[in-house]
Each structure stands twice: as C-alpha cells, then as structure tokens.
Amino acid sequence: MKLRTKFLLSFVLIILILVLTIATVLYNVSVNTIKNNTASYSRFLIDQIGINLEKRTSDIEELAFEVFRLSNLDQVPIQESDDHTGSVLRSKDIADYLSNLLYSQPYIVRAAYIEPNGAPRHIGKTLDSDLAGIGLDRVDIERVKQMRGKAIWVPGSEGTLLMFKSLYGLTTGAYVGTVVLGIESNQIENIYTEINRLTSSNILILNEDHQIMNSGGIVPELAAFFMDNHFYLHRDSSTHSFQWNNTNYLYTVLSTSSDKWSIVQIISVDELTRGTSVIKYWTIHITIIALIAAFLLAAFLSKSITSNVRLLLHSMTIFTMDFSHRIIVPRNRDEVGLLAEKFNLMADKISELVNTVYKEKLLKQKAEYRTLQFEYKALQAQINPHFLYNTLESIYALAKLKGEEQIGELIYLLGSLLRESIGKKGDTIPLREELDFIRDYLTIHQIIYEDKIAVCYELDERWMDCVVPKFILQPLVENAIKHGIEEKPGKGTIRIACRSEGETLILEVTDNGIGMDEATIDKVMNPGNDPGLPVKDKHTRVGIISVHKRIGILYGGEYGLSIRSVPGEYTTILIRLPIMRGEERDEKESDRH
Incomplete structure (x- = not known):
C-alpha cells in the first residue's frame, strides 16, 4: 500500500477503535447497571413476597388451630368406642369443625379431617366427594404427625393448595387427628401478581420439598427446565x-425465615434491556458520523503529509532506472523536505561513483570467469595422468592374464572418456549426458579395482533433461575414490543421486570412505587458507573448488557445493543448481555472450 493509504487507514482505524471501545463500554456499563439495579430491586421484592407469604400461610394455619381450640374434638375419646352414640357425637363434632373451617374464609374451598385410625372425613363447597381427587394421598400422614403441629403445604388439584396440620389435645397432648385444608391458589398468587406485571418477571413459590406451589404466569416448559437443572x-x-x-435469564432464590418457602424470581434479560435500544441507536449513529468525519480529516492529513514523499519516490524511481537525477524542490520544510534535499546531494555523488565502480565490477567478473574457464578446460583436458597411467597398466596386465574382452572394454571406455573430454559441446550439457560420462568413468575404476568399488545410482527420471555445467561430477567422483575409498580397507560404495528442493536441483556424490573432519572440509572449500596443501591432494581438490566457483559465477552465490562428512563413516558432496531445461540454457548463454 502507498504511504498515503497507510496514513488514511491508520487514522480511521484508531478513531474506529476509540469510538467502538467507548460505545461498547458505555453500552455494557448501562446494561450492567440496569441488571444490578434490577437484581437489588428483585431481592427486595421477593423478600417482601416472602414476608407476605409467611403471614398469609401462618394466618391460615392459626385459623385451623383456633377453630380446633373452640371445638369439642379434643374432649372426645380418641379410642374407638363400641357405643354407637359416642361415634355419632364424634362424627357430629368433626362435621361442625370442618364446616366452621370451610365457611370461615372464602378462599377455603375444601376441608378434610383424618382420624387417628386413618379414616378420612371430607366436606367441600362443591358436590365432588372424591377424597383421592383432592390430594389427600400426596403427603404421608405419619410425616405430618412427626411435625408436631407444624403445617406441611403441597400443591393440590384444580388450582388449589393443600395444608396438612396435625392436631393434639389441649389438655392431654395426645394426637387427635390431622386437618387438611384446600386453599385457592389465588390467595398466594395475588401476592406477586402486581410485581410480575411491573417487572415483567416470573415468580415461582416452592415448598420445603421443592415442589412448585403456583402455576400462573410462568411458561410450564421454562419452569420444568429450571427445576430439572436444580437451579433452585x-x-x-x-x-x-x-x-x-x-x-x-436472570434468577434470584430467597428462602423465608422459617425455611418453609423458597421464592424464585426469573427475569428475561431481553426484558431488562428493552430500554437500551435508544442507547444502541444513538451509539451507532454517532459512530457512523465520527467515522465519516475521521475519514475526511484523515484523507486531508495523509495527502498533506505524503506530498513530499511522492516527489522523493518519483525521483528515486527515475534514478534507479538510468542513474540520472533531477533536482527535487520540496513543497515544505518538514523532515521529508529536508530528506529530499539530502537525497539531491547523495544522488549526485552516487551518479559519479556508479559509472566507475559498476564498470570495474563487470570487467572484474568477466576476467575472473574467463580465468576459471581456462583453468577448468585445462583440468578437463588433462583429467589425471596418474589415472591414465594406471588404466594403461591395467590394460597391459589384462592383455597377458585374461584375454581380449576386458581389454576391449577398457579401451572403448577410455576412448569415450577422451572424446567427452576434448569434445566441444558448450559449457552446459543435459544431466543425462553428464551421468553417461560418469558411468563410463566408474566402470573403468570398477574394472581396475575389481570388487573394491560398488556404485549405486538413485536418479529421478524427471530431471534427466535438466542442463548442468559440463564435467561437474568427475572431480567429485575422483575425490571420493582417491581420498575416500582407496585409503580405507574393505569394499567401498559410491552413491550418485539427484532430487529437487523447490526450484533447486540437488546432485549428491556419497562415499563410505575415511571421511573428513571440519578442518579438512574447510581446507577443501577454502584452499587459500592453507597454502601448504600436499601436492598429491591439489589436483582433485582444486577441481572441487573450481566446480564450486564456476557454479557460483554461472548461477549466483546461493548455488554451489557443500560438504557433509563424518570421519571414518562417509562423505557427501551436494551440488545445488537451478532447475533449467534446454531452452532456458540457450537464453542464458545468449545473454552471457
């Protein structure tokens, strides 16, 4: 991107981050404040609901006891009597007690009395006489007796709540029965109906057994989910x-002072944040307006800042193309304007130096390349007199000992090598021809050394048509034989492989000879650091460094040779070359000439 664009985007991005951060923080603070205030208010409201609920249920429980205290039930013998008259009197007292309870308050719709022997008596304001239908079987009477007068509340049927309370004689303290009252659920629900309307919340009232006592105003599925996950x-x-x-949803659970009731308030967060839509509306509009203003201001500032930079860049572009410089006249005297003036001075001096330094460098490179070409051609012409001498000696010995076939093969291979050495095929050849030359070269050595040398080729046919500098493998193979395999007892193996790494062709020559340490590798790759190199080592090692330098000049410093070796185990020489086909080679050579 251009500098002007970067300035523009930077200004807009900074303002965008600031505006969005401030808007987000303000919005979240507002929402959290509403939530916290609502939570505090909810705790206060359900606390009041708990107080009212305790009061109403306590009044009902007290009513049941007061009516009992005024009745004759605690004076009737508890044990069953065979006297029919006593039974009739007891039935009459129970009926009077239930009738007095049933009609004492309009919200009492059913009343039942369970005698000590378990026999129930029931009256109601409807004609329904199904005792099981009103829920008398929902509480264990033995549990009610163990509560010693403390009431148990459970949900009833048809919109009622049931209160179970055991009764004991006022003078004897003996258990005389259990009273059950059916209370309209509205008596409880009207405590929080107005609160639900004002706060758009849902109120659940749970008894001490965590049963839901109310059913109005809340979605049954929501209540079931709340209870199933034990949020209460x-x-x-x-x-x-x-x-x-x-x-x-947000919810608050509060227990009453007697732990008999748990009041739950459930509020939808969406209901709480309905009032924040105005905040969101103005936040979005202010953000858009701020961004538009920021964009216009940033465009003006970025153009003003980068005007001198554009002049300087234009002048630099022209200067890099032809080293001709036109004087820059800055539009203002800021840091970039001063930089343009300094560039004017620097460009004049560079123009003077480039013409001399660049030309000298080109001449030096051409001279160095010609020197290496002459050196390498001389090297490839002579190959190695010692090798030729050994080959001729072997031909002579084989002529005496074995006959003409092997002699003929040696002569044929030697002729092929000599033809390749003196042939004029240019500086580069296909990899296939280079490998054919090495095969002939190694075949001669295998005949000379018999079973001492084995050769392994790991070649990828895809790279056989790639062009490589001529005779780059022969000095490496010769080095592997003379300085690796010959000096180590036993059978030696030479491995020649080719592969690719991205756009780079890798050639490897590996032997299992005596190897080299780091100091020897340094001497091979940097012979100028060790002028005392033995004469017997100079031929092949000079050939190696010549190959390295020749590749560097042809293709650049990132290509050339590298050596990996472990003393006593192996030596691997890697050649890194660019992957080039025949057409690319012709273009390179035409450019060089």
Whole structure:
C-alpha cells in the first residue's frame, strides 16, 4: 500500500477503535447497571413476597388451630368406642369443625379431617366427594404427625393448595387427628401478581420439598427446565443466570425465615434491556458520523503529509532506472523536505561513483570467469595422468592374464572418456549426458579395482533433461575414490543421486570412505587458507573448488557445493543448481555472450 493509504487507514482505524471501545463500554456499563439495579430491586421484592407469604400461610394455619381450640374434638375419646352414640357425637363434632373451617374464609374451598385410625372425613363447597381427587394421598400422614403441629403445604388439584396440620389435645397432648385444608391458589398468587406485571418477571413459590406451589404466569416448559437443572438450590440471595430457548435469564432464590418457602424470581434479560435500544441507536449513529468525519480529516492529513514523499519516490524511481537525477524542490520544510534535499546531494555523488565502480565490477567478473574457464578446460583436458597411467597398466596386465574382452572394454571406455573430454559441446550439457560420462568413468575404476568399488545410482527420471555445467561430477567422483575409498580397507560404495528442493536441483556424490573432519572440509572449500596443501591432494581438490566457483559465477552465490562428512563413516558432496531445461540454457548463454 502507498504511504498515503497507510496514513488514511491508520487514522480511521484508531478513531474506529476509540469510538467502538467507548460505545461498547458505555453500552455494557448501562446494561450492567440496569441488571444490578434490577437484581437489588428483585431481592427486595421477593423478600417482601416472602414476608407476605409467611403471614398469609401462618394466618391460615392459626385459623385451623383456633377453630380446633373452640371445638369439642379434643374432649372426645380418641379410642374407638363400641357405643354407637359416642361415634355419632364424634362424627357430629368433626362435621361442625370442618364446616366452621370451610365457611370461615372464602378462599377455603375444601376441608378434610383424618382420624387417628386413618379414616378420612371430607366436606367441600362443591358436590365432588372424591377424597383421592383432592390430594389427600400426596403427603404421608405419619410425616405430618412427626411435625408436631407444624403445617406441611403441597400443591393440590384444580388450582388449589393443600395444608396438612396435625392436631393434639389441649389438655392431654395426645394426637387427635390431622386437618387438611384446600386453599385457592389465588390467595398466594395475588401476592406477586402486581410485581410480575411491573417487572415483567416470573415468580415461582416452592415448598420445603421443592415442589412448585403456583402455576400462573410462568411458561410450564421454562419452569420444568429450571427445576430439572436444580437451579433452585442456589439459595444465597445472589443473582444467577441461565439460558433457555436461546434466551438468557436472570434468577434470584430467597428462602423465608422459617425455611418453609423458597421464592424464585426469573427475569428475561431481553426484558431488562428493552430500554437500551435508544442507547444502541444513538451509539451507532454517532459512530457512523465520527467515522465519516475521521475519514475526511484523515484523507486531508495523509495527502498533506505524503506530498513530499511522492516527489522523493518519483525521483528515486527515475534514478534507479538510468542513474540520472533531477533536482527535487520540496513543497515544505518538514523532515521529508529536508530528506529530499539530502537525497539531491547523495544522488549526485552516487551518479559519479556508479559509472566507475559498476564498470570495474563487470570487467572484474568477466576476467575472473574467463580465468576459471581456462583453468577448468585445462583440468578437463588433462583429467589425471596418474589415472591414465594406471588404466594403461591395467590394460597391459589384462592383455597377458585374461584375454581380449576386458581389454576391449577398457579401451572403448577410455576412448569415450577422451572424446567427452576434448569434445566441444558448450559449457552446459543435459544431466543425462553428464551421468553417461560418469558411468563410463566408474566402470573403468570398477574394472581396475575389481570388487573394491560398488556404485549405486538413485536418479529421478524427471530431471534427466535438466542442463548442468559440463564435467561437474568427475572431480567429485575422483575425490571420493582417491581420498575416500582407496585409503580405507574393505569394499567401498559410491552413491550418485539427484532430487529437487523447490526450484533447486540437488546432485549428491556419497562415499563410505575415511571421511573428513571440519578442518579438512574447510581446507577443501577454502584452499587459500592453507597454502601448504600436499601436492598429491591439489589436483582433485582444486577441481572441487573450481566446480564450486564456476557454479557460483554461472548461477549466483546461493548455488554451489557443500560438504557433509563424518570421519571414518562417509562423505557427501551436494551440488545445488537451478532447475533449467534446454531452452532456458540457450537464453542464458545468449545473454552471457
């Protein structure tokens, strides 16, 4: 991107981050404040609901006891009597007690009395006489007796709540029965109906057994999800949250002072944040306006800042193309304007130096390349007199000992080598021809050394048509034989491989000879650091460094030779070359000439 574009985007991005950060923080703070205030208000409201609920249920329980205290039930013998008259009197007292309870308050719709022997008596304001239908079997009477007068509340049927309370004689303290009252659920629900309307919340009232006592105003599926996940156990008066049906909810659970009731308030977060839509509306519009203003201001500032930079860049572009410089006249005197003036001075001096240094460098490179070409051609012409001498000696010995076939093969191979050495095929040849030359060269050595040398080729046919500098493998193979295999007892193996790494062709020559340490590798790759190199080593090692330098001049410093070796185990010489086909070679050579 251009500098002007970077300035523009930077200004816009900074303002965007600031505006969005401030807007997000303000919005979240507003929403959290609403949530916290609502949570505090909710705790206060459900605390009042708990107080009212305790009061109403206590009044009902007290009513049941007061009517009992005024009745004759505690004076009737508890044991069953054979006297029919006593039974009739007891039935009459129970009926009077239930009737007095039933009609004492309009919200009492059913009343039942369970005698010590378990026989139930029931009256109601409807004609329904199904005792099981009103829920008398929902509480264990033995449990009610163990509560010693403390009431148990459970949900009833047809919109009622049931209160179970055991009764004991006022003078004897003996158990005389259990009273059951059916209370209209509205008596409880009207405590929080107005609160639900004002806060858009849902109120659940749970008894001490965590049963839901109310059913109005809350979605049954939501109540079932809340109860199934045991959220009601969080009875620490703090506000918690959960998600149901892709909606977030806040809930608060509060227990009354007697732990008989748990009041749960569930509020949808969406209901809480309805008022924040105005905040969101103005936040979005202010953000858009700020961004438009920021963009216009940033465009003006970036253009003003980069005007001198564009002049300087244009002048640099022309200067890099033909080293001709036109004087820059800066539009202002800021840092970039001063930089343009300094560039004017620097460009004049560079123009003077480039013409001399660049030309000298080209002449030096051409001279060095010609020197290496002459040196390498001389090297390839002579190959190695010692090798030729050994080959001729072997031909002479084989002529005496074995006959003409092997002699003929040696002569044929030697002729092929000599033809390749003196042939004029240019500086580069296909990799296939270079490998054919090495095969002939190694075949002669295998005949000379018999079983001492084995050769392994790992070649990829895809790279056989790639062009490589001529005679780059022969000095490496010769080095592997003379300085690796000959000096180590036993059978030696030479491995020649080719592969690719990206756009680079890798040739490897590996032997399992005596290897080299780091100091020897340094001497081979940098012979100028060791002028005392033995004469017997100079031929092949000079050939190696010549190959390295020749590749560097032809293709650049990233290509050439590298050596890996472990003393006593192996030596691997890697050649890195660019992957080039025949057409690319012709273009390179035409450019060089």
